[in-house]
Amino acid sequence: MRFIRSAKDFWSGIMFLAIALSTIVIAQDYPMGSAGRMGPGFFPAMLGWILAAIALVVLIGALTKPGEALEPLAWKDLVLVLAAVLLFGFLVRGAGLAIAIPLLIVVSAFGSVKFRWKPTLALAAGATVFCVLLFVKALGLPLPVLGSWFGA
């Protein structure tokens, strides 16, 4: 794709265009109303068209002006960080903090090039105790230490 001179701008434009088009399409389902009595679809549709116009300007710029290439995504870090957080959300109610916290710490810590088991496990243990004391005991948040899966 030699005609793309700035990959960063090109993909930004594509991203904006995708968001703009989905906004316009979805907004079709809502009543437009008139300018004087705007329906729920009016403002969204307007924003969608504005964003589409901006997307085109960015895309044209990407084809005409030289710019930066796209760096590869850091897949490992991305997946580990997001997985750690999602895992926490999945486990917090059922399994409880005592399981969700150490797992979040260990899974996310894998993302670092400096990962070593010993300090990570120590951090996991410390963080679990600290959070249970702070959030459950001191602040009284309704978070289970051991969740419903364990009959708690």
Next chain:
Amino acid sequence: MDIFANLAVGFETAFTLANLFYCLLGVFVGTAVGVLPGLGPTATIAMLLPITFGLPPVSSLIMLSGIYYGAQYGGSTTAILVNLPGEASSVVTALDGYKMARQGQAGRALATAAIASFFAGTVATCLLAWFAPPLASMALQFGPAEYFSLMTMGLVASVVLAHGSLFKAVGMVVVGLILGLIGTDVNSGATRFTFDLPPLADGINFVIVAMGMFGLGEIIKNLEHEETRSMTIKKIEGLFPTRADLRRIVGPVLRGTGLGSLLGILPGGGAMLSSFASYSIEKKVSPNRAQFGKGAIEGVAAPEAANNAGAQTSFIPMLTLGIPSNPVMALMIGAMIIQGIQPGPGVITEQPMLFWGMIASMWIGNLFLVVLNLPMIGLWVRMIMVPYHLLYPAILLFCAIGVFSLNNSDFDITLMAVFGLFGYLCAKLDCEPAPLMLGFIIGPMMEEYLRRALLLSRSDPMVFVSSPISATMLAMSLAALVMVMLPALRKKREEAFVE
């Protein structure tokens, strides 16, 4: 109304034991955050918001603002000691501050930063007390058309002053506006962009967006370029600047304070732009300009004064108009709404205790900062040495618990992960998250005022130009946009941000 009577009310509110405690806690946490690597004030405030829900409104706002200007300050400590600005606005402080530390003058640099920040903070707090009430009473006269134009102007200014590509910044603002539409439409009761997911019916909580984009997104980006930091500081001594030093920094501090106060008021300006601009001015006017970049004390004093002044005066548009000038102020507005306070010009007259209490606490907070920082420098140095690979899992944990406790909902955690992914992709594409955050907060208000203005004018769009105030604001927005698009100025703008 007498300003002294008002300040008396404020100090009375701020000087309760509880509020002094929250002020101290705020600046302490803020400094810690500024010192710790890879955690900005936006993510921290988002993380700590849930904890403030149980506090009275005054205390929670005092604490949150303390975190903000505390972080401003803490960033300079790392900038000077290890050449790693904990915060974007301290980048220029690192240029000369770190050189001074290398030459064994860390104490002098730290003390200069403290004095400059305190002076600037005091002046900016006075400006806030003087200018906020008249501005607010002017804003009370605004109709929906003026408000719509004011918000347009705010968004345009934030785009013009943002760094990076102009069009991408505009795009991010619009994406933010669109995200702000998700939820139930107030006028018709229709649910929009909810994809039939019940948790989205109330809209997306701004805390989730902020934590996802500024917290998670930032962490993934940092992991990609994991740095190794080394501490090579000798013992820090000589925390008192000499009389000659003081004479050298008077001018830079005054200029930095003035510039910072001015730029802080502008939307999108705030602390970062102030510190950059004041450094480049000093580099041109200083009699010691040859020393700049080699450890000039002026190069520490001016940007430190400017970023603290800018941080403080950026409260002015938030408190008087209800319009955020940066993502942190957007979060403060969110915090006010959660506390049941409608941000805007009415706050000063309806909640004088809250308004003046906050202002008084800012001055007290600045005093705390000086007291906290210089004698406790040893503690902060030890915090700098916390390695990132042990820090970020803990930050993630706090984000997850914070978001979960908003509504006790695991859906919110999923949503945060989605915004984390989006934030990372945006960073990869050089699309700034800050304009998005402003658009997200302003979006619903803007739609409301647009609808109301056009309803009142019976769908005549001329309403936006027939009012002189509204017309002026729109003209100024347009002029600003055209100006940055002119090739000559565009180059200047790029240069200004490169430095």
